[in-house]
Amino acid sequence: MTNPLRTAGQFVVILALFMAVAAFSNWPVYRQNPQGSAVVMLTFVHGADRQAECRRLTPAEIAKLPPNMRRVQECPRGRRSLEVELDIGGKTVYRASLPPSGIAGDGPSKVYERFVWPAGEYDIAVRMRDSPRREGFDYMRSEHVKLAPDQLLVIDFNPQGREFVFR
Amino acid sequence: MIHAIRAILRRGFELIERPFDYLFGASLNPLKQLGALGFFFFWVVAVSGIYLFIFFDTGIERAYQSVEYLTNDHWYHAGVMRSLHRYASDLMVVMVLTHLLREFAYDHYRGARWFSWFTGLPIIWLLYTSGITGYWLVWDKLAHYVAIVSSELLDWLPIFGEPIARNFISTGTLTSRFFTLMVFMHVAVPLILLFIMWVHIIRISRPKVNPPRMLAGLTLAALIAVSLWKPAVSQGHVDMAKVSTELGLDWLYLPLYPLVDLWGKGGVWAFLLAFSVMLGLMPWLPPLRRAKAAEVFLDHCNGCGRCVEDCPYEAIRMVKRTDALPFPTQAQVNPSLCVACGICAGACPSSTPFRRTEDLVTGIDLPEYPIRLLRERTVAMSSTLSGPARVLVLACDHGGAARRKEQTVHVPCVAMVPPSLIDFILSRNLADGVVVAGCSESACFNRLGGDWTEQRFAGERDPYLRARVPRERIATVWTSKLAVSQTEASIAAFTDKIAALPPAKLRSPLPPSIRILEQGADETQAAGGQQKAEAPND
Structure with missing residues (x-):
């Protein structure tokens, strides 16, 4: 050559x-998702109520504290878990008790879940409990939604308005 | 298990390398230039990246628009640069992974080589991080997917308070500062990568960081041709209200991303952790073999520095003399860097077998295979030679003659053979011809043994092979361990050639001390005792 x-x-x-x-x-x-499917994403960050109410200290308890650390009430740091449920088309697809974040358990709870769903029309309902109540939910929202193929529907919680947002 | 995998891989590499050797020649064979090509692609990526940065604009909308502008409106320079940037990055991954497999296949990761192996691990991590941050910058649909999956993976780790991935699922949460951060990451991480690449080769001498010019030219030309044939393009602007169901994935950089859907985030992290730990621990997994490091014998070291010049692993340095001999320096071995290849012993001028000392001791030697033993074995093996052409083979343990038994003296590396030993064999009539059989060209197990041997024989490197030695009676055979039949054919052809030659004129009688070596070690000592150390005559 x-x-x-x-x-x-x-x-x-x-x-x-x-x-x-x-x-x-x-x-x-x-192909990440099947053709003709949409994604419903439930994601928010929210801190539930404290595990216990603030308690007024007795004069004797205050006297026991070092002078520079005396206070009138004691508030436990730890937060409760959030109870969250999500229904799509009348079927509960997500039910979770979300623990608070942080080493001391005093941070907000967070959720980030993705649901791949065939495109179409659905009733979507989301519920959340962040208080000491044992029954029912503190926040709820239900919507009739038309999911287009490839659509990303985000269900968020607006902490200022204290309501669920579908976008 | 590891041994079996290594054997299969090695066979595979040698089968692929052979046709490449045929077409490219050993010096241009890309499979023997993987590290150098890795560096070369890094520089292509760096230069093209700097060029692209001139056009790139940081901003949610502007990032995508600027990339589109340079790709479409200025395709003939900036667009080509983008493709070069992309494909050189991909090729760097190919080079790194092939280099990793090849070093594993050839058992180049244990003993003193652990350092280069271990520092290769952060190179893999940094290379992938560089590539992934690059994909984010384009801010197309693929970037959106990469951003979401990457941040989901990071969110799985208990580090971040709020999920980072939330930033990429709705408009309004992402600001242009994000792109400034990504640009910083995409510059800083490759710079750290370059630093680690330098650390990776710091313990080896004469590392190949530049491919031969011809190969570099062909590689660059092919890169440009591919860039024109299939320009790198974006996959459409991000629409945060949509998910991309179909994506043209870069399977070289993003192979783990689809696995997130299959294994989950925890599964992918577990895989990455297991892969990294296993790779990091491999140099210390059994069977642990480590020959004793070379030793310096000051009485015979004149501080010439040839061993330092020839050591492929920077394991020897010259230090201030510690004895009374009138030389300013002496050699000092760092045992943790020494692979016991014996190249230093082959370079030492004291390693001449002509020396009539009581016990042949050289300036620097292998404790487990000293030059004295090499001379003894050579003399002993020569006594078994017969026929019209007595050919002695000096074979390295990693080449095509590694498993040879007859007429063969084995050495860890052919460069351990001092050129004076060839002179000794021929002038003392121990053989009619000598074959030096090493690893295949440009693939020396000990990196530089083949090159040094050729240069010593050609009189280009100390210690030279004496001019009086008839070159027609010496043959070098550079073949891989698998090429046994090719090696045998070369040796047979050389034997025939020697048989046709007239008797050699360079003959001097074997000194009594050497003759006695053939009769046994005890007698050797007895004979050596009568002859006190004399000055070397070579």
């Missing part, structure tokens, strides 16, 4: 390898 031919052969081999790498850089196509 002459030198130019040999060099051409070398170039062709390198080119073929690089073409394979370039092809692999885009192909095969990855």
Whole structure:
């Protein structure tokens, strides 16, 4: 083989390898969700009520405290767990008790859940309890939603308005 | 188990390398330049990245628009640069992973080599981090997917208070400062990567960080051709109210992302942790083999520094003389860096087998395989040679003659053979011809043994092979461990050639001390005792 031919052969081999790498850089196509599906995402960050109410200390208890740390009431740091439920099309797809975050359990609870659902019309309901009550929920929202293919429906909680938001 | 995997991989590599050797020649074979090509692609990525940064605009809308502008409106320079940036990055992954597999297959990760192996691990992490941050910057649909899955993976770790992924699911939560942060990450991480790449090669001498010019030119030309053939393009602007069901994924950088759907985030983290721990611990997994490091014998070291020049692992340095001999420096071995290849012993001018000392001691030697033993084995093996062409093979333990038994003296590396030993064999009529059989070209197990041997024989590197040694009676065979038949064919052809040659003129009688070596070690000592150390005659 002459030198130019040999060099051409070398170039062709390198080119073929690089073409394979370039092809692999885009192909095969990855399908994350089934065709014609949408995603409902339930995600919010919210701190539930404290585990116990603040309690007024007795004069004797206050006197026991070091002078520089005396206070009139004691408030436990820990928060309750959030109770959350989500229904799609009348079926409960998510029910969880979300513990507070943080080492002392005094941070907000958080949820980030994704539900892949076939496109179509659904009644979607979300409920949350953040108080000491044992029955029922403190916040609820129900919507009739038309889910388009590839749509991402986010269900969030607005802490200022204290209500669920569908967007 | 590991041994079996390594054997299969090695066979695979050698089968692939052979046609590449044929087409490219050993010096241009890309499979033997993986590390150098990795560096080369890094520089292509760096230069193209700097060029692209001129056009890139940080901002939620502007990021995508600027990338589209440079891709479409300025395709002939900036667009090509984008493709070069993308494909060189992909090729860097290919080089790194192939390099990793090859070093594993050739058992190049244990003993003193642990450092390079271990520092390769952060290179993999940093390389992937660099690539992933790059994909975010484009802010197309793929970037959205990468951003969500990456942040979901990070959110799985109990580090962040609020899920980061929430920033990427609705408009209004993301600001342009995010892109400034990503640009910073995309510059800072590759810089750290470059630093670790430097650390990776710091313990080896003469690392190959630049491919041969011809190979670099062909590689760059092919990269440009691929960039024109299949330009890197975006996959449409992000719509946060939508999920992309179909994506053209970069399977080289993002192979773990689909696994998040299959294994879950915890599963992917467990895989990454297990992969990293296993890779990190591999140099210390059994069977642990470590030959004793080379030793310096000051009485025979004149501080010439040839061993330092030739050591492929920076394991020897010259230090101030500690004895009374009139030389300013002496060699000092760092045992933790020494792989006991014996190249230093082959470079030492005191390693001449002509020396008529009581016990042949050289300036620097292997405790488990000293030059004295090499001379003894050579003399002993020569006595078994017969026929019209007595050919002695000096074979390294990693080449095509590694398993040879007859007519063969084995060494850890062919460069352990001092050129004077060849002179000794031929001038003392121990053989009619000598074959030096090492690893295949540019793939020396001990990195530089083949090169040093060729240069010493050609008189280009100390210690030279004497001019009086007839070159037609020496052959070098560079073949891989698998190429046994090719090696045997080369040796047979050389034997035939020697048989056709007239008797060699360079003959001097074997000194009594060496003759006695053939009769046994005890007698050798007795004979050596009568002859006190004399000055070397070579």
